Amino acid sequence: MAHDHSHDHDHSELSETQLRVRALETVLTEKGYVDPAALDLLIETYEKKVGPRNGARVVARAWADPAYRARLFKDATPAIAELGYAGRQGEHIVALENTPKLHNMVVCTLCSCYPWPVLGLPPVWYKSAPYRSRAVADPRGVLADFGVNLPKDTEIHIWDSTSEIRYLVVPMRPAGTDGWSEERLASLVTRDSMIGTGLPKSPGDVR
Amino acid sequence: MNGAQDMGGMHGFGPVVPEPNEPVFHAEWEKRAFALTLAMGMPGGWNIDQSRFARENRDPAEYLSMSYYQIWFAALEAMLKERALVAEDEIAAGHSLHQAKPVQRVLSPADVLKVLHRGGPTERNTNTTPAFKPGDKVRAKNINPLTHTRLPRYVRGRIGCIDRIIGFHVYPDSNATGAGEKPQWLYNVTFSGRELWGPDGDPTTKVSVDAWEPYLDPV
Numbered sequence: 270m271a272h273d274h275s276h277d278h279d280h281s282e283l284s285e286t287q288l289r290v291r292a293l294e295t296v297l298t299e300k301g302y303v304d305p306a307a308l309d310l311l312i313e314t315y316e317k318k319v320g321p322r323n324g325a326r327v328v329a330r331a332w333a334d335p336a337y338r339a340r341l342f343k344d345a346t347p348a349i350a351e352l353g354y355a356g357r358q359g360e361h362i363v364a365l366e367n368t369p370k371l372h373n374m375v376v377c378t379l380c381s382c383y384p385w386p387v388l389g390l391p392p393v394w395y396k397s398a399p400y401r402s403r404a405v406a407d408p409r410g411v412l413a414d415f416g417v418n419l420p421k422d423t424e425i426h427i428w429d430s431t432s433e434i435r436y437l438v439v440p441m442r443p444a445g446t447d448g449w450s451e452e453r454l455a456s457l458v459t460r461d462s463m464i465g466t467g468l469p470k471s472p473g474d475v476r
Numbered sequence: 477m478n479g480a481q482d483m484g485g486m487h488g489f490g491p492v493v494p495e496p497n498e499p500v501f502h503a504e505w506e507k508r509a510f511a512l513t514l515a516m517g518m519p520g521g522w523n524i525d526q527s528r529f530a531r532e533n534r535d536p537a538e539y540l541s542m543s544y545y546q547i548w549f550a551a552l553e554a555m556l557k558e559r560a561l562v563a564e565d566e567i568a569a570g571h572s573l574h575q576a577k578p579v580q581r582v583l584s585p586a587d588v589l590k591v592l593h594r595g596g597p598t599e600r601n602t603n604t605t606p607a608f609k610p611g612d613k614v615r616a617k618n619i620n621p622l623t624h625t626r627l628p629r630y631v632r633g634r635i636g637c638i639d640r641i642i643g644f645h646v647y648p649d650s651n652a653t654g655a656g657e658k659p660q661w662l663y664n665v666t667f668s669g670r671e672l673w674g675p676d677g678d679p680t681t682k683v684s685v686d687a688w689e690p691y692l693d694p695v
Contacts, residue, residue, distance in 0.1 A: 286546055287505040292570035293553065294508055296562055300576035302519045306585040308511035314592065316500045316507070356595035357514075361643075378484035378628050380528055381544060390510075393502075394494045396544040402486040405630060405683050406673055414492040425681045429484065431626045432662055432686035433524075433598040434642060461494075 320389035323354045324437060325458035327387055329451045331364070332442040342366055345437065349387060359386035361434045365426075365465075372423050373438045374412070374465030376404035377430040384435035388460060395464065405429060415466045438465040445472045477529075477622055480536035484630040485673070509549040519579035522555055524596060525652035529624040530555050598646040600659040606689070608663060612638045613695040616665070616687065624652030627691045631683075635695055636667040639684060647688055660688040 297303045327349055331338040341348040345364040349355065362384055365373035377383065378401045383391040394400050403411050408425045412418065419425065428436045440462040446454060456475050461467025483489075501507045513527075522530075530551035532539070539547065556562040559577075566573050583591065608614060616631040626648050642662040650658035666684045669677035 286549065287503070289553075289567060290505040290509050290512070290549060292567050293549075293556075293562065294512060295570050296566045296572050297512065297516065297556075299572035300561075302561065302576070302579060302582060303512065303515045304582060304584055307515055307583045307588050308508065310585050310588045311511040311514050311592075312501075312507045314588070315510070320500075356593040357591075358595070360595040360597040361599065378630075379481055379626060380531065390500055392494065392498050393544070394492050397492070398483055398486070398489040398540065399492045402483040402489050403492070405484045406676075407678070408681050409678060411492055415494065421680065423680070425678075426666075427681065427683040429628065429683060429685045431628065432642070432645060432648075432688075433596075434662075434664075434686050466492075 315385075315390050319385060321387075321458075321460035321463065322455070323352070323389075324384070324387035324460070324463045325455040326352055326451070327354070327364075327437070328439050328458045328463060329455035331439055332446075332454050333449075333451045341439070349437075354386040356386055358382070359384045359435050362387070363434055363436050365428065365436055365438050367438060367440050367465075369441070370422070370424060371426060372419055372465065373426050373428060373436075374404065374408055375428045375430060375436045375438060376401060378402070378405055379429075379431060382430035382433075382435065384437050387437055388463060392460075412466065415461065417466065417468060438463050440469045443469050443471050477532060477624065478620055478629060479532045479534070480539035481532035482629050484628045506545040509545050509552070513548050513552050515583045516552060516556070518581045518583050518591075520555060520559065520561065521580065522559075523651055525624055525646075525648040526555070526654065527551060528648070529652045532624070598659075599643045600646065600657065602644040602659065604644070604661070606641050606661040606663075608638045608641070608661075608689070608692065608694070610638050610640060614638060614663075614665060614687075614692040615695050616685075617691055617693055619691070621649065623649065625649050625691075627687060628685065630672055631665075631667060631685055631687075634667050634671050636665040636671070636685075638663050639666045640664040642686060645688070647690070649688075649690070660690055662686055662688050663692070665692070 298305055331341050341364045345362040349362055367373055381391050381396040405427050408427055443457055457470045459467050462469045531547050615635050618633045644659050645662040646657040647660045664684050665687045666682050669681035670679055
């Protein structure tokens with residue numbers, strides 16, 4: 270976040286943090302408070318297994334299956350659990366429907382609340398001051414930073430995640446995808462389109 | 477607290493700069509700091525609201541100069557020291573120097589996926605009824621507690637509309653101080669861009685926050 274730091278300064282600060290983290294892990298392990306194998310598994314889970322491909326499968330199913338779509342918008346948490354995604358930082362999920370008239374965008378101005386089971390851990394920009402400060406006051410400006418320009422008559426609804434409710438945006442299904450399988454549809458769903466800072470890919474992008 | 481974490485509506489931070497093909501972690505220490513934070517929740521005995529307060533409870537200049545995982549790690553250190561689970565001389569030495577305190581439970585590898593899958597739901601049972609209903613106009617209270625709150629400054633004093641009754645949920649303002657969960661009715665409250673930002677607001681935008689009943693006054 271600090272833009273005025275020199276690279277050398279950044280590096281020495283980082284190595285200091287690195288040493289302290291290593292020291293604390295050793296202390297906690299020696300005291301028997303943590304099991305390093307559990308730490309490895311936590312890291313592996315969020316680095317390799319839980320990520321936006323989960324959310325993309327949810328969105329693709331909502332595009333392909335009207336009954337699922339209805340369940341998702343009625344009560345997203347059990348609908349998402351049907352696909353096996355549940356738990357930490359996704360205990361109470363609400364799905365938000367984008368339409369030609371309404372675009373939804375999610376932020377956490379107070380920290381970094383994010384629906385982990387469906388999107389994984391948040392990217393740095395989501396946790397950064399520029400996004401958290403501007404999303405609620407200048408959403409069109411923020412969207413322009415992402416190269417997204419919505420029609421002027423599209424209303425923008427910002428959801429500030431101030432409680433334990435987590436929000437998942439369901440973007441509009443791109444045109445030209447009739448008859449596509451769920452798997453193929455999921456390839457169009459980007460992480461940012463489920464936060465509301467982006468739009469899904471179009472069929473031409475994945476051919 | 478009115479700290480640097482409460483950023484909604486601040487100016488001057490510049491554009492949002494997404495990183496193409498961003499990795500989940502940017503350094504080995506970030507992975508370890510993240511995993512230590514998750515794993516210490518059980519033996520540490522703190523709740524999520526206490527963790528959030530430990531992260532935001534610092535000099536604003538310091539908060540803004542730290543990366544997000546640096547903030548997480550600083551909060552973890554602070555909570556461990558507060559509970560005398562770890563002392564500064566031990567971190568400096570890189571070894572345990574004092575006898576370990578008994579803790580309730582340690583996260584085992586066999587339990588990791590179970591614990592993550594269970595999470596920590598915050599909805600509670602009640603026989604009370606909500607004071608507000610969808611469509612009601614409410615004003616967010618002008619409160620400025622020194623302790624943890626989830627009512628952002630930018631909505632305080634502003635008039636919004638109850639969109640939805642979410643449920644009866646743990647109240648962070650109480651839970652963060654260790655005074656108990658004291659669950660309250662939680663609502664989705666929507667404000668127009670103009671109500672929040674005056675003539676500088678975009679009339680085609682609206683903002684929702686989740687607000688507990690004690691944050692709201694009827695209009």
